[in-house]
Amino acid sequence: MNTSQNSVPRLLIIGAGFAGLKAAAEAAKYNLAITVVDRRNHHTFQPLLYQVATAGLSPGEIAAPIRGVLRKYSNVEVLLGEVDSFDLEQKKVGLRDGSDLLYDYLIVASGATHSYFGHNEWEELARGLKTVEDATEIRRRVLLAFELAERQAHISGHAEPVHFVVVGGGPTGVELAGTLAEVASKALARNFRHIDPRTTRILLLEGGPRILPAYPPDLSRSAQEQLERLGVQVRTSAQVTGVEPGQVRVGEEILPASVTLWAAGVRASSLGRKLGVEVDRAGRVIVSPDLSVPGHPEVFVVGDLANLKDPKTGNLLPGLAPVAMQEGHHAAWNIGRDLKSKRREPFHYIDKGTMATIGRAAAIAQIGKLHVSGFIAWIMWLFVHIMYLVGFRNRILVMLEWAWSYLTYQRSARLITGSTYLPGWNAQQHEHESEELSVEQERARARLA
Numbered sequence: 001m002n003t004s005q006n007s008v009p010r011l012l013i014i015g016a017g018f019a020g021l022k023a024a025a026e027a028a029k030y031n032l033a034i035t036v037v038d039r040r041n042h043h044t045f046q047p048l049l050y051q052v053a054t055a056g057l058s059p060g061e062i063a064a065p066i067r068g069v070l071r072k073y074s075n076v077e078v079l080l081g082e083v084d085s086f087d088l089e090q091k092k093v094g095l096r097d098g099s100d101l102l103y104d105y106l107i108v109a110s111g112a113t114h115s116y117f118g119h120n121e122w123e124e125l126a127r128g129l130k131t132v133e134d135a136t137e138i139r140r141r142v143l144l145a146f147e148l149a150e151r152q153a154h155i156s157g158h159a160e161p162v163h164f165v166v167v168g169g170g171p172t173g174v175e176l177a178g179t180l181a182e183v184a185s186k187a188l189a190r191n192f193r194h195i196d197p198r199t200t201r202i203l204l205l206e207g208g209p210r211i212l213p214a215y216p217p218d219l220s221r222s223a224q225e226q227l228e229r230l231g232v233q234v235r236t237s238a239q240v241t242g243v244e245p246g247q248v249r250v251g252e253e254i255l256p257a258s259v260t261l262w263a264a265g266v267r268a269s270s271l272g273r274k275l276g277v278e279v280d281r282a283g284r285v286i287v288s289p290d291l292s293v294p295g296h297p298e299v300f301v302v303g304d305l306a307n308l309k310d311p312k313t314g315n316l317l318p319g320l321a322p323v324a325m326q327e328g329h330h331a332a333w334n335i336g337r338d339l340k341s342k343r344r345e346p347f348h349y350i351d352k353g354t355m356a357t358i359g360r361a362a363a364i365a366q367i368g369k370l371h372v373s374g375f376i377a378w379i380m381w382l383f384v385h386i387m388y389l390v391g392f393r394n395r396i397l398v399m400l401e402w403a404w405s406y407l408t409y410q411r412s413a414r415l416i417t418g419s420t421y422l423p424g425w426n427a428q429q430h431e432h433e434s435e436e437l438s439v440e441q442e443r444a445r446a447r448l449a
């Protein structure tokens with residue numbers, strides 16, 4: 001990549017998420033030498049991360065090795081590496097290990113991450129859901145909360161309910177809260193002898209006046225009713241003012257939280273600001289209608305990292321997988337037009353509808369003017385998610401897992417991996433912990449400090 005041995009233009013794609021993979025697949029049709037660089041060796045199907053977090057699916061069923069996904073394109077190579085800097089004048093990208101990659105065309109598709117609204121100290125206690133590592137950590141905490149409650153009840157003879165607090169009533173918060181309710185009331189119901197998981201309290205906190213604010217009000221209402229039927233307590237206009245060990249504050253009110261999950265804020269990948277071009281408040285790069293960066297027609301930014309308004313509605317295009325896929329495809333297609341000396345075309349998003357799941361047989365969907373909720377919306381959601389899942393093997397495995405789980409209420413990936421320390425589990429319980437656990441707590445405290 002660093003030496004141009006022939007005259008084939010070099011395309012560097014940063015990120016093998018939804019946008020990067022689509023860009024690579026389209027670009028592979030042209031006479032380009034393409035390199036896809038990602039800091040992970042796998043593509044993650046983020047819409048199903050909540051299933052890993054709630055022990056329904058295993059990480060390998062929702063992730064696919066990038067090398068394997070792109071193997072059929074002979075002009076595409078894959079590199080594992082974390083991009084750290086840009087030199088747009090020299091057409092050079094710097095990796096964290098100090099090496100450089102040169103390009104003729106660049107597509108930046110590094111996505112988004114969590115935002116704690118200036119309270120990064122909350123992150124250790126309230127984990128967000130973005131990567132496979134986040135999902136397995138959430139799974140660890142959720143399952144551990146039940147185990148610790150059982151042990152406490154075994155020792156003391158007194159059973160306290162487990163409390164989950166989910167912060168943020170967007171699609172991720174809603175699916176996490178709904179599925180946790182299902183796990184507690186069904187999958188774990190008869191697995192413990194001293195506690196009754198059906199007494200678990202699940203609280204969904206939303207700062208705005210309604211959950212799922214990106215959906216029409218009737219679907220928000222329906223989603224809230226479906227959640228409440230599953231046993232989730234929904235509180236709207238509830239701004240979180242503090243996340244502390246074992247509790248969450250809303251104003252002056254203190255709410256118990258055995259485990260707190262963060263689904264409230266998103267900010268763009270830090271690479272947006274590192275490009276040295278104009279970004280919005282969330283760090284998204286403001287792109288031209290053809291998805292290139294103003295002043296640098298050879299550099300494109302796509303997916304969650306791009307800020308582009310829909311010319312029809314004037315609204316910012318949402319951070320959704322279909323937007324990212326269509327943008328990735330379009331940027332590569334425009335490069336293809338450059339190579340054929342044709343004029344570039346502006347990007348137009350084709351909205352095929354949006355949907356959110358709430359739990360077993362519960363979902364909402366909006367397709368144009370059509371609003372659907374309940375079982376039919378859930379079937380539509382299942383179909384779309386299996387269809388778009390990367391990898392044929394994964395599609396078959398997920399279909400089997402869901403069929404099994406639907407029939408038996410069981411969740412097959414109930415594994416606690418890593419430490420048995422739960423942030424915020426109260427001091428009395430810790431008295432009985434082993435030395436190893438104290439070390440773990442000290443490490444976590446040091447990370448928080």
Ligand SMILES: Cc1cc2nc3c(=O)[nH]c(=O)nc-3n(C[C@H](O)[C@H](O)[C@H](O)COP(=O)(O)OP(=O)(O)OC[C@H]3O[C@@H](n4cnc5c(N)ncnc54)[C@H](O)[C@@H]3O)c2cc1C
Nearest residue numbers: 015017018019039046047083110111303304319320321324
């Ligand atoms: C929990 C969750 C649920 C979601 N559910 C839905 C849903 O149901 N429907 C829907 O349409 N959308 C959903 N989304 C949103 C959707 O996943 C995103 O819009 C989409 O992933 C954006 O694609 P992208 O390619 O821009 O970024 P991503 O898919 O996030 O990919 C970014 C890639 O860049 C890599 N990367 C980042 N930084 C660097 C770096 N410095 N160097 C090298 N590589 C880097 C990452 O490893 C990653 O592979 C969900 C998102 C989340 C987090």
